[in-house]
Amino acid sequence: MRRVRLETLGCRLNEAELETWAEQFRARGFAISGADDPADLLVINTCAVTTEAVRKSRQRLRRLQRHNPHAQLVVTGCASAPEANAALPAVDLLVLNQDKERLVDVVCEHFGQPETDAQVTRQLLYPTSRQRAFIKIQDGCRYQCTFCFTTIARGAERSRPLAAIINQINHRVDQGVQEIVLSGVQLSGYGVDLGLDLTQLIAQILTATDVPRLRLGSVEPWDLGDDFWALFANPRLAPHLHLPLQSGSDAVLRRMGRRCKTAEFCALVDQARAQIADFNVTTDLIVGFPGETEAEWQQTLDIVDTVGFGDIHIFVYSPRPGTAAAQLSDQVAPAIQKQRSHALHQRAAIHRQAVWQRYLGRTLAVLLEGTTQDSQAHGYTPNYLPVRLISPPTCTAPIQPIRLERIEEDVVLGSEPFAI
Numbered sequence: 322m323r324r325v326r327l328e329t330l331g332c333r334l335n336e337a338e339l340e341t342w343a344e345q346f347r348a349r350g351f352a353i354s355g356a357d358d359p360a361d362l363l364v365i366n367t368c369a370v371t372t373e374a375v376r377k378s379r380q381r382l383r384r385l386q387r388h389n390p391h392a393q394l395v396v397t398g399c400a401s402a403p404e405a406n407a408a409l410p411a412v413d414l415l416v417l418n419q420d421k422e423r424l425v426d427v428v429c430e431h432f433g434q435p436e437t438d439a440q441v442t443r444q445l446l447y448p449t450s451r452q453r454a455f456i457k458i459q460d461g462c463r464y465q466c467t468f469c470f471t472t473i474a475r476g477a478e479r480s481r482p483l484a485a486i487i488n489q490i491n492h493r494v495d496q497g498v499q500e501i502v503l504s505g506v507q508l509s510g511y512g513v514d515l516g517l518d519l520t521q522l523i524a525q526i527l528t529a530t531d532v533p534r535l536r537l538g539s540v541e542p543w544d545l546g547d548d549f550w551a552l553f554a555n556p557r558l559a560p561h562l563h564l565p566l567q568s569g570s571d572a573v574l575r576r577m578g579r580r581c582k583t584a585e586f587c588a589l590v591d592q593a594r595a596q597i598a599d600f601n602v603t604t605d606l607i608v609g610f611p612g613e614t615e616a617e618w619q620q621t622l623d624i625v626d627t628v629g630f631g632d633i634h635i636f637v638y639s640p641r642p643g644t645a646a647a648q649l650s651d652q653v654a655p656a657i658q659k660q661r662s663h664a665l666h667q668r669a670a671i672h673r674q675a676v677w678q679r680y681l682g683r684t685l686a687v688l689l690e691g692t693t694q695d696s697q698a699h700g701y702t703p704n705y706l707p708v709r710l711i712s713p714p715t716c717t718a719p720i721q722p723i724r725l726e727r728i729e730e731d732v733v734l735g736s737e738p739f740a741i
Contacts, residue, residue: 326360331368337455345425350435367400399474459505467645561705565605569624570617601704609658611649633669
């Protein structure tokens with residue numbers, strides 16, 4: 322039996338693709354190798370969202386080659402795009418993003434396929450201890466944000482058929498998965514090529530599947546109508562959205578080519594908070610975009626204080642070859658970028674803990690997803706608060722009521738209510 326090791330960097334969409342490939346490789350008779358196990362075939366799903374991500378992709382490739390010198394190396398993902406792959410290490414097979422849907426077929430055509438073992442194909446891809454799965458619902462984006470390399474790497478929008486998504490979710494639920502995360506490059510654009518929309522997809526998932534918890538990945542803050550917010554009346558749809566803002570300055574947003582102004586973003590968050598109990602909003606912010614003045618930077622800090630995000634993914638701007646922003650003048654000095662990034666991380670931590678503080682003393686349903694190195698169970702609430710249990714749970718149910726007790730560094734500590 323040939324052993325294949327799957328690795329990914331970057332977004333949840335990359336993780337969703339990896340999960341699909343794992344199942345397809347098993348069906349072809351391959352064994353999936355763990356992180357420390359030997360492998361005959363290495364498949365790496367790379368990231369190129371920033372120059373640092375490309376550097377990490379190359380670094381991961383070289384490390385895997387050193388540790389598996391006799392394995393054949395397959396590289397795909399955004400760093401495999403011609404504009405990004407000039408400095409990639411030598412590989413045995415390069416699968417471009419446009420061929421990702423056929424990756425397992427392409428690999429088997431190139432390297433051959435083991436004889437299928439019926440016993441292997443009957444094995445579950447994920448043991449019942451795996452609680453969360455990422456499901457890819459679409460790829461690509463029709464918008465042209467000036468900083469974004471993903472549009473170049475992944476191309477135009479393509480939506481998966483609704484029936485295929487429903488079938489995959491039901492399959493994961495049959496395997497014991499408790500939470501499904503819908504993933505894509507431009508989730509709010511789902512169905513534009515099928516005569517559908519994201520609201521219809523979610524409504525169908527909630528009707529046609531029994532998944533206990535449904536969560537959305539990153540959703541651009543536009544094309545979300547009133548009927549979308551009404552979906553959250555169903556408690557199975559997690560009251561959390563990651564809405565990328567990117568900057569608190571409208572002038573910077575115009576240079577970025579973004580379709581949402583700051584006032585519209587704040588109104589969207591206000592609408593969500595008014596309609597959805599315990600709603601938590603997280604976001605992306607880019608520091609040091611070309612031409613970002615001190616006043617524009619202050620506007621970003623101001624909107625962070627106004628909204629009070631539950632968490633912020635902070636990116637230091639780096640020029641991406643082929644993007645419009647790479648041609649802009651007045652690039653911000655690295656020293657200033659570093660200073661602003663540090664300040665934003667501090668501000669984000671303050672607001673993150675302020676959000677957590679509001680829930681102390683309450684009991685929320687926590688999906689327990691594993692244990693730490695100290696054998697402490699951990700997981701997330703429906704609105705995506707990270708929780709670690711003070712003592713081992715006495716119940717084996719994957720979703721448990723947990724009383725949130727106190728904050729410790731980067732997590733909320735909790736316990737079973739009857740153990741208090």
